[in-house]
Amino acid sequence: MGTRKPRLIKPTLDKDLEKFNLAEGAARQVSRSMAAFWTVLLFLIVAGVLAGAFALGQPGTLVIIGAAALAAYMAINIGANDVTNNIGAAVGARAMTMGFGLALAAVCEIAGAVIGGRSVSDTIANGIMHSGFIGEPSVLVWSMMAALLSAAVLINLATWFGAPISTTHSMVGGVMGASIAAAGFSAVNWTTIGSITASWILSPLLSAVIAAGFLFLLKELIIYREDKIAAARQWVPPLIGVMAGAFSAYLALVGFGFPVDVSVLSATGLGLLCGILVWRLLIPVVRRQAEGLENRNQSLRKLFRIPLVCAAALLSFAHGANDVSNAIGPLAAIVASVHSEAAGTADIPLWSLLIGGFGISLGVLLFGPKLVRLIGMEITKLNPMRAYCVSLSTALTVIVAAWLGMPVSTTHVAVGAVFGVGFFREWYTRHSHRRLAYIQAKSPKFAMGVPVERNDNEVRRRRLVRRSHFMSILAAWMITLPLAAGLSAIFATIMFAIFL
DSSP, X not given: OOOOOOOOOOHXXXXXXXXXXXXXXXXXXXXXXXXXXXXXXXXXXXXXXXXXXXXXXXXTHHHHHHHHHHHHHHHHHHHHHTTHHHHHHHHHTTSSOHHHHHHHHXXXXXXXXXHHOSSXXXXXXXXXXXXXXXXXXXXXXHHHHHHHHHHHHHHHHHHHTTOOOOHHHHHHHHHHHHHHHHHOGGGBOHHHHHHXXXXXXXXXXXXXXXXXXXXXXXXXXXXXXXXXHHHHHHHHHHHHHHHHHHHHHHIIIIISOXXXXXXXXXXXXXXXXXXXXXXXXXXXXXXXXXXXXXXXXXXXXXXXXXHHHHHHHHHHHHHHHHHTHHHHHHHHHHHHHHTTOOTTTSOXXXXXXXXXXXXXXXXXXXXXXXXXXXXXXXXXXXXXHHHHHHHHHHHHHHHHHHHHTOOOOHHHHHHHHHHHHHHHXXXXXXXXXXXXXXXXXXXXXXXXXXXXXXXXXXXXXXOOSOHHHHHHHHHHHHHHHHHHHHHHHHHHHHHHHHHO
């Protein structure tokens, strides 16, 4: 009778170890969540203390401290939800890592807010609300408090559910709802609301068309050519020159926020000059980069990585300079009202810009990765060429919108470009004769004289865009402004009952 072999596997021990691993993983997740919560709470306290230090001894110190804490909370949510538009495409295309992208965005957001965010427009305070209908300064104070709180809460919920929404539209809806609660529907400037509503439809469509158009050019001029590297040497410098020119004009229009009024014509002229200069300078650079590269798409991706990193940095800088007003604008209006000044006339103090810039950056670092993955990786697959089209389209759409006098949301523009790239890829895969001829020529059967036929049924079944994301994001866009307005009206009514 033979001896029984010892069992090398211990199911009970393995199950226990697996349970320990799951418990440790859950504990790490909870600890990260708690660390983020305490970090945010500490920042809100620091923002309140900073505001109190500058407002000490002046009337309404406690109100200003509370408003600064709310502005800090709003800034964190802007960073968590909005800044993904700046780095999502580059991270999704693997032109940069998630950590590098978040760090780059954080630094550039602070720089943009502090350097270029001083001139805060009074659109939030006066463009939406007819100030003549608001009699007491205290009513304006608590209206802006309600607007800040409602917009921040809505953006927080949207980020939690993974929906990229417009922070600008959230704040506009907040001010609109507070205005209605304070003085009725007549207190709202419905012309401004109508133009914003029109931008919901026009700006994503315009961005999608521009992104698809540049992707078409890339495919026709470079990707589906016999000698890709030769085509790249010819076309990459002018294409990057177009990007440089677009971003120069973009920054001149919206990026710096200085009180110098730059006309669209002047910004366009500056963009053309910078674009031509970069184009000529890059010809020898691209020629050297292309030396020794293999004739395949992977080689082409290397030529677009550095421009994508620069685009992400410029977009983040411009966002910090432009969208910090969504957090600081209401704070400035509150400070001006507390000091019995006209809204929008007071200087924007440096401490408020620091709160906005650091708050946005903190939101990026703590909560940004979730939506970066959605924008850059989950809607449609991006590579450096497609990400280039998304970044370029974002800048160009803002410039075109400035020509038309149309207010736009960076979120709508960037997400529209991503969807435009994805849907165009589906169309191009089904209808491009150049792509079909290129694939047939590369097939071994074609070299042996065997005809290669396309499986149309298989091509039609290919979906390169996740429809579920498309529908959920579209629904989130449609309810942003009315939901923010409803929340703000509720908060304002409660605040009026308590404090007035």
